[in-house]
């Protein structure tokens with residue numbers, strides 16, 4: 056791992072919070088993710104399961120975490136299983152976690168090799184009445200790929216059919232949206248790396264530059280700062296491409312007179328940042344581009360001010376839609392009379408602003424959440440309004456990451472240039 060490990064107090068306190076939600080005599084099992092294959096003997100870079108990571112800090116494949124607060128043997132109230140290393144593995148892959156290192160990272164004293172899991176788990180099932188298992192319950196999860204957790208659920212339920220089972224995911228949806236100070240610091244660190252990447256671009260973007268050359272500049276800056284790289288597939292979309300919401304080809308030339316939309320964020324220590332900025336390829340917005348840009352910026356500022364405890368996500372999005380509606384009328388894109396007659400269930404502004412305003416941010420870019428829970432202190436959300444005008448080949452989205460506090464919203468990206476004049480001045484400075 057390139058990052059400096061986060062202090063294990065984070066994982067200790069996350070486990071303390073987690074066990075408060077368990078029913079009596081419960082045993083919870085968390086599996087790491089697999090290393091995903093590509094072709095032949097190739098594999099994708101490893102990405103840990105975020106629930107296991109949240110409760111242990113263990114960023115290695117073939118790991119299992121058991122939490123059993125009422126285990127008779129106090130040593131077995133928290134157990135970590137990690138892959139046994141060998142001389143062979145050391146030669147080909149380098150260091151894997153030793154038991155001592157796993158304890159140091161996680162704060163868990165009892166560490167066994169993963170090969171011992173079946174035997175120890177079997178013994179513990181005789182003491183437990185409920186087994187909590189995990190599943191990806193994210194609203195938009197749609198992968199056909201079976202995870203280690205999926206496989207374990209099947210084998211566990213067939214081997215122990217008479218136990219009661221419960222779900223881990225609803226507990227994680229309660230815990231993970233509220234970020235602790237160590238998590239906020241890590242997200243802020245990711246935002247700061249993203250800032251370095253963005254600033255690097257302001258003198259680099261010019262007519263004739265390829266979108267992938269911009270991607271390469273960012274990747275360079277992110278890796279130089281101990282980031283693994285992009286927190287999600289970067290969108291580097293010039294001209295009309297900005298109107299394609301999930302454009303990730305990044306293979307076009309940036310043309311004089313176009314605006315380029317950059318939805319790019321670094322990850323750090325597995326935490327995401329999520330930024331969008333739009334800049335003029337030639338260093339100067341046209342009057343029309345600036346009008347649209349400033350309309351989006353006003354919506355963003357108004358939306359940010361609503362990120363306070365007690366706000367309901369859906370009501371917030373509706374309110375932002377109304378503000379956006381007024382801006383679209385001002386830009387001549389919507390007609391006031393038609394808006395007055397519109398179907399409130401299908402407002403006209405959706406033609407130009409067709410996505411959500413905000414999502415939670417954390418270990419996942421679209422972090423786990425309880426949609427109907429009012430905003431609370433410690434939540435981190437993006438704010439990302441946009442206006443996409445296909446007939447003008449112009450797409451503007453602006454996106455910052457914001458922490459909700461008792462004293463109002465704190466913008467974790469406040470240092471990243473956003474005013475149109477500042478962007479132009481920086482692009483034209485030597």
Ligand code: GLY
Nearest residue numbers: 287318329420439
């Ligand atoms: N970059 C993904 C998003 O903005 O939601």
Ligand code: MN
Nearest residue numbers: 329437439454
């Ligand atoms: Mn986002």
Ligand code: MN
Nearest residue numbers: 318329330454
């Ligand atoms: Mn984004």
